[in-house]
Structure formats: C-alpha cells, structure tokens
Amino acid sequence: MKKLSDLAPRKPTRPVQVGNLTIGAENPVVVQSMTNTPTQNVSATVAQIKELQESGCELVRVAVPDREAANCLEEIKAEIEIPLVADVHFQSDLALLAVDAGVDKIRINPGNIGGEEAVRKVVEACIREGVAMRIGVNAGSLSPKIREKYGGPSARALVESALNYVDFCRRLDYHDTVVSLKSSQVSTVVAANRLFSQQSDCPLHLGVTEAGSFPEGAIKTAVGLGGLLVDGIGDTIRVSLTGDPVREIEVAYEILQASGRRRTRPEIITCPTCGRLSYDLEAVVAEVKERLAGSERPIRVAIMGCVVNGPGEAREADVGIAGGDGEGLLFRDGKVLKRIDESRMVEALLQEIEKMDF
Ligand code: SF4
Structure with a gap:
C-alpha cells in the first residue's frame, strides 16, 4: 500500500x-x-x-x-x-x-x-x-x-x-x-x-x-x-x-x-490509551524502543492498545502490534497478518521488521 x-x-x-x-x-x-x-x-x-x-x-x-x-x-x-x-x-x-x-x-x-x-x-x-x-x-x-x-x-x-x-x-x-x-x-x-x-x-x-x-x-x-x-x-x-x-x-x-523532513530512526506510533486498554502498553513500548535503539531505518512502527480499534487507527504505520486480553495482532500496512500470544508480540514485531526491505 x-x-x-x-x-x-x-x-x-x-x-x-x-x-x-x-x-x-x-x-x-x-x-x-x-x-x-x-x-x-x-x-x-x-x-x-x-x-x-x-x-x-x-x-x-x-x-x-x-x-x-x-x-x-x-x-x-x-x-x-x-x-x-x-x-x-x-x-x-x-x-x-x-x-x-x-x-x-x-x-x-x-x-x-x-x-x-x-x-x-x-x-x-x-x-x-x-x-x-x-x-x-x-x-x-x-x-x-x-x-x-x-x-x-x-x-x-x-x-x-x-x-x-x-x-x-x-x-x-x-x-x-x-x-x-x-x-x-x-x-x-x-x-x-x-x-x-x-x-x-x-x-x-x-x-x-x-x-x-x-x-x-x-x-x-x-x-x-x-x-x-x-x-x-x-x-x-x-x-x-x-x-x-x-x-x-x-x-x-x-x-x-x-x-518528516529528515527521518533518521524508526518512528514509534503509540495510541494514547483509553478504557479499552487491557495490557501493559507502556512496558511494551519501552521494550520496543530499547530493542530498536540505534536503528536508522525510517519505518513507522505502531503499538496499539486494543485489537478492536488498533490496526485501523494505525493504518498509516508500516508495521504494528495491537494487544489485549492475552492475545495480540500483528499487522502490516493496515492488514492483519496473524494472531499471536500476547507474550510473543514484541518478538513477532521485531521479526517482521527484520523481514522488511529498505
Ligand atoms: S487503540 Fe484501543 S486502547 Fe488505544 S486509544 Fe484506540 S481504542 Fe483506546
């Protein structure tokens, strides 16, 4: 897309x-x-x-x-x-x-x-x-x-x-x-x-x-x-x-x-959270930021708080995850790729980023 x-x-x-x-x-x-x-x-x-x-x-x-x-x-x-x-x-x-x-x-x-x-x-x-x-x-x-x-x-x-x-x-x-x-x-x-x-x-x-x-x-x-x-x-x-x-x-x-004038690292897009949030999004954001520190890939990575609205709200991101109630969705270019166990969300996201061409 x-x-x-x-x-x-x-x-x-x-x-x-x-x-x-x-x-x-x-x-x-x-x-x-x-x-x-x-x-x-x-x-x-x-x-x-x-x-x-x-x-x-x-x-x-x-x-x-x-x-x-x-x-x-x-x-x-x-x-x-x-x-x-x-x-x-x-x-x-x-x-x-x-x-x-x-x-x-x-x-x-x-x-x-x-x-x-x-x-x-x-x-x-x-x-x-x-x-x-x-x-x-x-x-x-x-x-x-x-x-x-x-x-x-x-x-x-x-x-x-x-x-x-x-x-x-x-x-x-x-x-x-x-x-x-x-x-x-x-x-x-x-x-x-x-x-x-x-x-x-x-x-x-x-x-x-x-x-x-x-x-x-x-x-x-x-x-x-x-x-x-x-x-x-x-x-x-x-x-x-x-x-x-x-x-x-x-x-x-x-x-x-x-x-957007000079992108020198991944852009992490995170939702502001609301009453639909049901996992520790802040901890996931901190982990993803840490794992991507030093990367110069100008990609947009979304981390969203719920599986219902997350992928849609982050349609403009290149890749992202949305979690909640024990499971998460991995999505790319606004389309859901797969459902994953919440505990594997960060790994799945990073693996998907590795696969992306630049
Ligand atoms: S993605 Fe879900 S949890 Fe985050 S603000 Fe939107 S509706 Fe609320």
Missing part, C-alpha cells in the same frame, strides 16, 4: 558550500549548534565540539568576542572534523581574522558590524578565501531606518533588511550566503521565513532566538520550525537552549523526525 504524504517538496534554494557540507538545494537539512565554552579555552571548546559531533551535530559555531578568541580558531579548526563557523559581532577586524584563520563560514549581523565599508571588506575576504557567510538578521538589531519604516521589528522589516544585505553581497559577486531571520516571537519567525522564501533562493537557517531552557525552549522552537519544515522551508536548523548544547542536537533531530 502506497503511503500518502502531505510533506511539501523543499523550496528550491541555491547550494552553499561550507567546508565538506552543502547547505541548501536537495541536501538534508543540516543540524547545527554553538559551543558555550569560552573560545579562548581551546581544550574545553574542542572537547565540547567533539561531544556535539558524536551526538550528530554537523556544523558548529563558536563565539569570537575578541582577538584572543580569533587567535584560537586555527587551533580549534585543526582538532575537529565538522565545519567551523565563527560568530562575530560589532568588530569587522575579528571577522577578517576569522576568515584568515581558515574557518568555513562566518556569521555576522551586517547591521552591527560597522557599516557598508566594513561589510564590503569582510565579503571580499570571504571571496578570496572561499568562506561562506550567514547573514544573521534579528529583531533586536535592525537599522533605525527599517525599524521606523515598519514601526518595529516585524517580519517584513526583517525580510527587507536581509534582502538588502543579500543584494549587497550579490553586487560584489558573492553568492555564498545563508540567511537567518530570528526573533524570540514564534509568529515573527514563521512569517519572516515564509515571506523571505517567496522572494529569495538564498538558503535559510532556521531558529527561534532566546527560546529558553528545556523543555519550554524546545517546544517553542518546535512550534516555530515545525510548520516551516513541513512546508519545505529551511536548509539548516539550530535549536537555541540555555544549557548543555548536546541537548540542542537531540531536540533538533526530534523536530526533523516529527516534521
């Missing part, structure tokens, strides 16, 4: 090379994060990047607040495998140092880096060294002119600001730009990214800024990013959470999995 999907195709964006990664076009949505160690502390920063790398982070950003930090970039870059992004505010000379240190991408907010001439110098350095750039526009640092025109940091104000900078780079024949339009207001993030994607083929970095700590920040980000990803908008994501950045990676993959 062919599964229906309402997932929109990705919005066509231009590919931008960042080290050995390509952001945009048909490439998988890239998961990124940012260290929270002092960049000047090379060993702590490298250790955190390695932890992030191991948890699935594909691109990492470090803050470059001063010359000392800029001078550590070369050493950090030499110790890590994933591409490195330098985050620079206010001082264009630090951006130039970062480019010379061999970073793969720099993140600047052209609105606070020191005017047109400063941006031009940074762009020219990026062209010379083949370095990509994220133009990070956010609600807190719009130019007074745009702020006045729109009466505040609205979505349209963010988009106009970003488009102006992208055009400025294009006039200099620089096209390796990725754009972010961030706000701590979910509605502004959603509206700004939708509007921008209608007007530009520049890849989008999605994020909700100052989202907060876990779990509220994760939910806020999921609300902001989920709909955009389903609609095909977004080429890289960063979940901003206060605390250990490794958690950002876990949440980022959950958002990509839930939106």
